[in-house]
Amino acid sequence: MKNTLLLLLLILLLGFQNTNAQSNSIQNKIQTNVKGIEQKVIDWRRDIHQHPELGNREVRTAALVATHLQSLGMEVQTNVGITGVIGTLKGSLPGPVIALRADMDALPVLERTPVPFASKVKTMYDGKETNVMHACGHDSHVAILMGVAEILSGMQKDLKGTVKFIFQPAEEGVPKGEEGGAELMVKEGALKNPQVDVIFGLHINAQVEVGKITYRPGGMFAGVADLKITVKGKSSHGAEPWSSVDPIVTAAQIINNLQTIISRNINITRNAAVVTIGSIHGGNRSNIIPEQVEMLGTVRTLSDADEKLIFERIFQIATKTAEANGAEAIVELPYSSHYPVTFNNLELTAKMLPSLQKSAGLSNVLLVPAETGAEDFSFFANEVPGFYFYIGGLPKGQDSETSAPHHTPDFFIDESGFSTGINAMVNLVADYMEMGKL
Numbered sequence: 001m002k003n004t005l006l007l008l009l010l011i012l013l014l015g016f017q018n019t020n021a022q023s024n025s026i027q028n029k030i031q032t033n034v035k036g037i038e039q040k041v042i043d044w045r046r047d048i049h050q051h052p053e054l055g056n057r058e059v060r061t062a063a064l065v066a067t068h069l070q071s072l073g074m075e076v077q078t079n080v081g082i083t084g085v086i087g088t089l090k091g092s093l094p095g096p097v098i099a100l101r102a103d104m105d106a107l108p109v110l111e112r113t114p115v116p117f118a119s120k121v122k123t124m125y126d127g128k129e130t131n132v133m134h135a136c137g138h139d140s141h142v143a144i145l146m147g148v149a150e151i152l153s154g155m156q157k158d159l160k161g162t163v164k165f166i167f168q169p170a171e172e173g174v175p176k177g178e179e180g181g182a183e184l185m186v187k188e189g190a191l192k193n194p195q196v197d198v199i200f201g202l203h204i205n206a207q208v209e210v211g212k213i214t215y216r217p218g219g220m221f222a223g224v225a226d227l228k229i230t231v232k233g234k235s236s237h238g239a240e241p242w243s244s245v246d247p248i249v250t251a252a253q254i255i256n257n258l259q260t261i262i263s264r265n266i267n268i269t270r271n272a273a274v275v276t277i278g279s280i281h282g283g284n285r286s287n288i289i290p291e292q293v294e295m296l297g298t299v300r301t302l303s304d305a306d307e308k309l310i311f312e313r314i315f316q317i318a319t320k321t322a323e324a325n326g327a328e329a330i331v332e333l334p335y336s337s338h339y340p341v342t343f344n345n346l347e348l349t350a351k352m353l354p355s356l357q358k359s360a361g362l363s364n365v366l367l368v369p370a371e372t373g374a375e376d377f378s379f380f381a382n383e384v385p386g387f388y389f390y391i392g393g394l395p396k397g398q399d400s401e402t403s404a405p406h407h408t409p410d411f412f413i414d415e416s417g418f419s420t421g422i423n424a425m426v427n428l429v430a431d432y433m434e435m436g437k438l
Contacts, residue, residue, distance in 0.1 A: 029158075030430065033151040034422050040150075041422065042415045045143035046117040052106030052132045052139070054125060055170030056180045058083045061104045061142060065167045068146050072153040074165075081185035085167040088194075089152060091159025096437050098429050099164040099191065099199040101182075101380060102138070102145035103171035109133040112409040126175060135411045137204040137393065142167060144202070144421040151426050160433040166190055166199075171376050176336040182379035191383050197437055198348055200428050201377045201388045202421050207400040208392035210417040213360045213424060214368040215389040217349040221342035222274070222300040223307055224374035225334035229254065229295045229318050231282075233327040238287035248282050250325045251293040254318050255280075258297075261313045266306060273310060274300035274372050299333070300372040302341055342378040345385035347438055352387055355431040359424040385438060387428075391421040 044064075051060055062083045069076045069087035077086040083104070110131035111119045121132040134140075149165050170180030179187075191199070208214055231254065233247035255277050266273045275297065282293030299314070301307040315331050322329035356365045368390075377388050393413035394403055404410035 029155065030151070030423070030426050033154065034419055034426065037147045037150055037422065038419050041143045041147040041418050044146055045139050045415065045418070048139040048142055049134050050117045050119060052119050052121055052134045053104075054108065054123060054132060055105040055172055055174045056082045056178060057123075058104040058169045062167065062169070065104075065142065065146060069149060069165065072149060074149070074153065080188050080190055081169060081182075082180055083169040084185050084190070086190060087149060087165040089149070089156065089159070089163045089165070091161050091163075091433070092157045093160040095159070095161025095433050096197040097162045097164065097194045098432055099166055099196040099380070099384075100145060100148060100425055100429070101166040101168055101199060101201040101377060102141035103168045104138055104142050105170050105172050106132050106134045106138065107136060107172055107407060109135040109407065109411075110409050111135070113412050115412075133409070133411075135408060136172070136406045137206070137411075137413055138171065140204045140393070140413055140415075140418065140421075141202065144418055144425070147418075147422050148425045148429075151422070152429060155430075159429075162194055163429055164190075164194075164196060166380075173337050182376040186379050186383055191380065196384050198345075198432065199380045199384055199386045200352075200425065201380070201386070202391055202424065203375070203388070204393040204413055204417060204421065205390040206393050206403055206406060206411060206413060208390050209394045209400070210392045210396055210414045211360060211420055212364045212366060212392040213356050213389055213420065214366045215344070215349065215353070215356065215387075216368055216370055217344050217346050219271075219302045219341045219370050220344050220388060221370070221375045221378070222272075222302050222372045223304075223339055223341040223378070225299045225307070225311075225338040226336055227297045227299060227314065227331065227333040228335040229297070229332075230330040231293045231295070231322055231327055232330070233289075233291060233293075233325075235291040236289050238285075238289055241289060244289040245326045246289050247291065247293040247327055248289065250322050250327045250329075251280060251282065251295060253325070254321045254329065255295070257317045257321055258314065261310055261317070265309060265313055271302040271306055272300075272370065272372055273302065273306050274298070275310060275314065296335070300374065302370055302372075304341070339374045339376050340378040340382055342375045342388055343381055344387050345381070345438075348385045348387050351435065351438070352428055352432065355427040356389065356424055358431075359427045360420050389424070391417055391424065393417045
């Protein structure tokens with residue numbers, strides 16, 4: 001009996017050592033491959049940065065991605081969600097289906113950065129000629145995921161499952177009247193055939209130092225909806241305001257009254273929320289009271305309950321304020337876009353946190369507060385458990401308070417941060433496959 005127990009312990013010990021050796025072998029292979037592909041990822045990023053494309057028009061970028069995935073021997077789908085690309089890599093062993101997502105679109109911004117690969121591209125946007133720039137880092141996301149695809153395809157015999165590489169158009173939204181982005185990709189089956197079990201995504205951040213990763217369980221980014229309020233009144237000569245129903249005065253009262261929603265209706269000790277009017281147009285002369293005023297705005301919330309309450313209050317305040325002035329307010333909410341809260345699955349986040357810590361170092365993985373910015377990764381994470389995080393793009397030693405924000409002409413990313421993203425994505429896949437499904 002004693003000898004049998006000793007033999008059993010010896011077998012278990014040898015099995016543990018063998019598993020540990022295999023794990024170390026895979027980790028060493030990942031580290032070597034990340035270093036080996038870093039310059040290629042930087043070159044891809046610079047090429048994409050120099051040739052930016054707006055949402056639903058990422059034709060060149062999509063072709064670059066599709067050609068690369070095909071060269072790796074993957075099954076590739078194109079024109080998913082208009083210009084989206086999906087590559088499917090089947091491992092040698094059975095296991096879960098993991099999706100990795102990168103967004104591809106640029107913004108209508110004139111670039112001012114001094115880099116030699118700065119964008120000079122111009123295109124038509126909303127009926128006007130505009131400059132185009134990757135002013136949010138999506139070029140980095142595409143290049144990083146192309147690098148991850150190359151590394152994982154080289155590890156195919158070690159993979160216990162399937163990886164779907166989702167290159168998504170139009171994260172920044174599309175012109176009114178068009179569909180696009182993650183919502184359309186989901187509609188067109190991006191998470192099916194095979195059915196995805198979990199999805200991971202990242203975003204480079206110009207205010208987070210290179211080498212660091214930030215994350216948050218639960219609601220990480222706000223849900224967002226845009227709104228349009230049209231105030232209809234009665235025109236008159238500016239010298240005779242008593243003959244009018246003044247939509248400008250009414251619009252001003254509506255704007256002021258809307259601010260009470262956050263200050264008086266939302267429990268801000270639980271969640272932040274925002275109601276902003278960002279555009280107001282009415283009239284064309286100083287001495288004419290116009291017939292109507294149009295306002296555009298945005299609503300940001302971190303829970304479905306808060307969104308429902310705010311929507312109801314906006315309708316109520318706008319229509320009743322206008323009615324009190326003898327005018328009419330027409331509220332369109334959502335107007336042209338509506339993203340859910342980006343929610344990091346609690347169990348998945350806890351399970352995969354060690355993978356991020358392994359990728360960047362324990363002290364470099366930081367818990368952060370929720371943000372009122374929005375991300376259409378939320379459409380994927382509404383369908384299957386998702387985990388979304390930031391990687392640093394701020395050069396070491398620079399002040400995050402003075403570095404150029406995203407969506408601005410001076411937006412700048414330190415490319416040395418790409419290796420953190422590649423490392424994290426590859427480790428998330430390898431570790432999740434080892435652990436199995438949630």
